[in-house]
Amino acid sequence: MAKYSKRHPEATEKNQEEAIKIARGIQKQGQTxxxxxxxxxxxxxxxxxxxxxxxSKARDLNKQLKSLERSKENAVDPETIETILVKQHWLPWVxxxxxxxxxxxxxx
Numbered sequence: 549m550a551k552y553s554k555r556h557p558e559a560t561e562k563n564q565e566e567a568i569k570i571a572r573g574i575q576k577q578g579q580t581x582x583x584x585x586x587x588x589x590x591x592x593x594x595x596x597x598x599x600x601x602x603x604s605k606a607r608d609l610n611k612q613l614k615s616l617e618r619s620k621e622n623a624v625d626p627e628t629i630e631t632i633l634v635k636q637h638w639l640p641w642v643x644x645x646x647x648x649x650x651x652x653x654x655x656x
Contacts, residue, residue, distance in 0.1 A: 560596070567592035 571588035 560592075563592050563595045563599075564588070567595060 567588040570591050571584050574587070575584055
């Protein structure tokens, strides 16, 4: 279950204030308060819808970026695997030869 509600009351109050400011800014002479309120409500709905679309686009972009990062992490270059294997291959033989030489000098 979700811990937080999907609606944020402080965000809607902020949107209402912005919408009222915009509606008063474009208010025509002779326009009633009811008409201004209706315009402000329409602007508020537009702001909320824009923010929802922006959030969904950001989520989609974030998902795409994460999937690209995962694919880059999972994809390993075959040349690097070969070089790693070659580098690990000679080390045990060199250590074996050194240990034989040391044992040979110690017994003499």
